[in-house]
Amino acid sequence: MSDSLDIQQNGAVLHIALNRPTVFNSFNREMALALQGQLEAAGNDPAVRCIVLTGNGKAFCAGQDLAEVSDPNGPPLKTILGEHYNPIIRLIRATPKPIIAAVNGVAAGAGANIALACDIVIAAQSASFIQAFSKIGLIPDSGGTYTLPRIVGFQKASALMMLGDKVSAEEAERLGMVYKVVADDAFSEHIAQLAAQVAAMPTRGLALTKEALNESFSNTLEQQLETEECLQIAAGHTHDYNEGVTAFLEKRKAQFTGA
Secondary structure (H helix, E strand, O other): OOOOEEEEEEOOEEEEEEOOHHHOOOEOHHHHHHHHHHHHHHHOOOOOOEEEEEEOOOEEEOOEOHHHHOOOOOOOHHHHHHHHHHHHHHHHHHOOOOEEEEEOOEEEOHHHHHHHHOOEEEEEOOOEEEOHHHHHOOOOOOOHHHHHHHHHOHHHHHHHHHHOOEEEHHHHHHHOOOOEEEOHHHHHHHHHHHHHHHHOOOHHHHHHHHHHHHHHOOOOHHHHHHHHHHHHHHHHOOHHHHHHHHHHHOOOOOOOOOO
16 A cells, blocks of 8 residues: 555545645655555445545645656656546546545645546635646646536636636635635534535445436436436445435435445
């Protein structure tokens, strides 16, 4: 296991903390590949029903480690995107488990866009988001040009990407970039409670919801209605659907298994 990640499992919740705090959890090749491995393994592990992605130290993630990219022996940009970030974004969206981004501090560059790709984004009050690419002459990557305009609108996304303005946690919540902002001193407890709540939900149904949302980005209305029909039928064949309906009729709390 790579030291660049801090992995802890608490019941059905897998906590993945980016663990390069001295460089604000900026990505190098080792950490990128390690994160891919953890996401893939968690997606295939029935014991994992919720994933929390966060950062150790003061930052969530400062994006790419510029020392690596400027090293003559380091990977070129083509490799960094094709082998590091693009697979991470694909895994986040394809993993059939809900992923909570617990943004504990600054999320810059690829770090910001990785957070935005997650299913639920919670930010500490002191956190911030920066599309920092223009400051070094690059374009936003890690799916940022896809997700951010759909969240905040074309004009706002364009300005944030070109100007590289810092967005506070409160402003990010107002813009719809995060689901909720939590006071710093209550952040860890809130994330633990939320993750436990999500892990106790019907995991397969959440995975199908995620799949429907993914399809919605490219479907017409008619295609999306067909997608919903297909996925709803699949959801209707799950154990948790039967348990949910039975619990409702029996006026008791449902006990979902994730199957």
